[in-house]
Amino acid sequence: MELFKKYLIFYGKRFALAFIIAFTILFAFILREPKISFFGNIFENPLYKFVYQQSTFIFFIKYLTFAFSIFAIITIALSIYYKLLNKKKEAKQSKIEESIVNNIMTFLYSEKDLKDIRDNNITDLKTLGKTNFKKKILINLILSIAEQTKGEIREKIVRLAEELNIYAWIEEYIKSPYLEDRILAIKAVSHFKIRGFENIIMKRISSKIPVLRTESFIALIRLNQTKDLSFLMYHDKFISMFDINNIVNTVSELNKKDINYSGLINAKNSRVAIIGVVLARKNKRKEQKYSIRKRLEDNDSDLRREAFIAHAALFGTMTDFNYITERLSNQDDHLKRAVIPYLSSCNDKDLLSSYLNELIVRDSFTVKIEALKLMMSTNFSSVIGYSKSKDPSIVAAFREVSDYNIL
């Protein structure tokens, strides 16, 4: 019923707006008619006597002026109305928030058992479920506490959510026509690990609305939709850097270990592969060497860069180093600059110095600087020689790197 009401209001507002616009246009034609027939009834037009003598052009101009003036008055009224409404809403919201926070804090930090507390606090909080406005404030507050807490307090908050039966509200919100309701519901599902909405959320990872997609990805990971993140492997839509970062951060925050690295890195979708590569690097999954290598030549420049970084960071043997540096030469400066700092993991410092020297002599100015910076930290003594180089760009790069005021 609540959901039906929401849809009614949602489409009702749009219909009302369309009706006003249509009526404004139609009214111009109605005014020009002496009599109006409506469902078989004929009405006299009382305004006809004012307009019948006017030419269509003059009537059109006057009518537009009239319509603009009326709309201007409506706009002023709405501006004042929303200004006052917002002010009232803010005051009301802070009052309700204060009351809810007090109740929740008593619930969280009271030494009494849950049953006693229920009598004192839960009943008060439950009364908030009567209006949509209060319900949203309550869910938002519970969510923000859940997001910021861990351990026992978080468990208590989850229990409180159960006690309040906010799950019933979630069902209404997740199917709501309003985007903000859907996002709120997905966040709640994700934080309180509410089961039963996985299919709806799964569809939303392909939504055209970025924020819905992001929250859906996060929710599915938190819900542990597939233990090893394999739901991502079959995702065939483009994933933005914003979503990739959010996915990686969520996995890291949850300290998730059961990840199908190989499946992700070898995924057909290069954006999924980026997630796999970054996670493999962060979690030092050296066994993924050959999967990562396959991605060094990928067409997706973001994936290629992350694969190079992961390879450079994880594998430091001579063979590995030679493998990556041979391929690095063909890449653009942007990628080279991003990868150079990670080359420090190379076990053979002479080999590293020799490669860095190659970059310093042959590569572009910005690459020279990055190479010199790394050389400064790995083989300080060999850097001094560049101060006397015949290449002015090397001397300039050396001066910068050796200037201790440049942090």
Added chain:
Amino acid sequence: MPIIETYLNNFLFAFLIVLFVLYVVISVLSAFELRKYIQKNKYTDYKSILRFEIIPSVSIIAPAYNEEKSIVENIKCLLSLYYPKQEVIIVNDGSKDKTLELVIEAFDLIKVDYAFETIIYTKRVRGIYKSRKSEFSSLIVVDKENGGKGDALNAGINISRCDLFMAIDVDSIIEPDAIVKMVKPFIEEEEGRKIIASGGVVRVANSCEINNGRIVKVVYPKNIWAKFQVLEYFRAFTLGRMAWSRINGLLIISGAFGMFDRELVLKIGGYDTTTVGEDLELVVRMRRYMHEVEKKKYRIVFIPDPLCWTEVPSSLNILGKQRNRWTRGAIDTLQKHSKLFFNPKYGRMGMLSYPYWVFFEWLGPIFEFSGLIFFIYVILAGLLNVSTFLMFLALVYSFSILFSFFAVFYESFTYNKYKGSSYLLNLLLFATLEMIIYHPFIVYFSIKGNFDFFILRKRHGWGKMNRVGFKSKKQ
């Protein structure tokens, strides 16, 4: 009426109708775009971006010329913006006052051997300074010979090593979360559609209370000309640019506040230093490059959040100089890129944005002025039909008020930065007075700009722009 007068009459009427239709379309499009943006970002946790693994680095480039009054405070404000991969590049464009000395002293700067390549030609860089204090390690101060705003920005772009750069006016006040909000569209890039720039709303800071380079209280300006400009900025940014962003037809990102893909800007040779409308010209050239060379889909995004506050001219004299410069800059850019005019090869830019700028931003005031001359002629020739005139006046007046009220409504409904009901009534009053008091001056300044550009051939001068300065809370 003789035939020529009839034609002129019909032409001006047709222009009026097209203008009305266009403004209605702008209002509708901006309503959709604004709603979409607010819905999309209402629940975005911007702080999460600070913890991201893969994010672009950003250089904030702020040219400074004779800014000794506020430079130290302004730099402190820029250094306090939060973003994990950022550097602040202040380019002292040959200031004649103590701008550089004050900065050196305040931030304990020392001349360093910071290496850079002159990819874009600029006036000579005399030195680069870094701070000896680790808390200011992200600050780079460039001292160069005077070459104008575009030249200073180009020097900053040369020195920057970041993926993106944010060009700002050093005396603007930037909200702490501005970089994060401006970067978000770049990391939200959709498949095959490169984001090449993002622009943000600029708001009027006159009379606002400022403390430590931050707005602590938003106050509606007390100065009459600033009051009109608040309304003008609402319309231009909240309605106009949002609408153009919706259809990916944005041709300008304000010189006071915009973020750009550095690599792309380097490819096109940076800012044009021969024009006073370098902000408009840069965006047009970036778009042309995407069409002509890269041949890739791209987007320029506009962020409706009020992220940048600036002091607007509070005297007619300064306002006149500013608008004169804007007009000359627009004409210069439109002339340089005349190839775009109704050229389908350039998509919406060629078929919509560019013609819009020609007919309404450049020629609009000329048509208005011609209408006035024609009106005077009609009176003198005894051809005026008073009732028809009053009827048309009422039409134009009611529409212009409606459009302004609409912008005020959007602001009240969305960001609602100015508090108090008196502000709203004040704004509504000024919206009704604008057409009588403010608008004629704006048309005059634009005509003067055309005159200076075409007749006097004054194409490059900025004119002296004296500012009152912000009111600090301590004062």
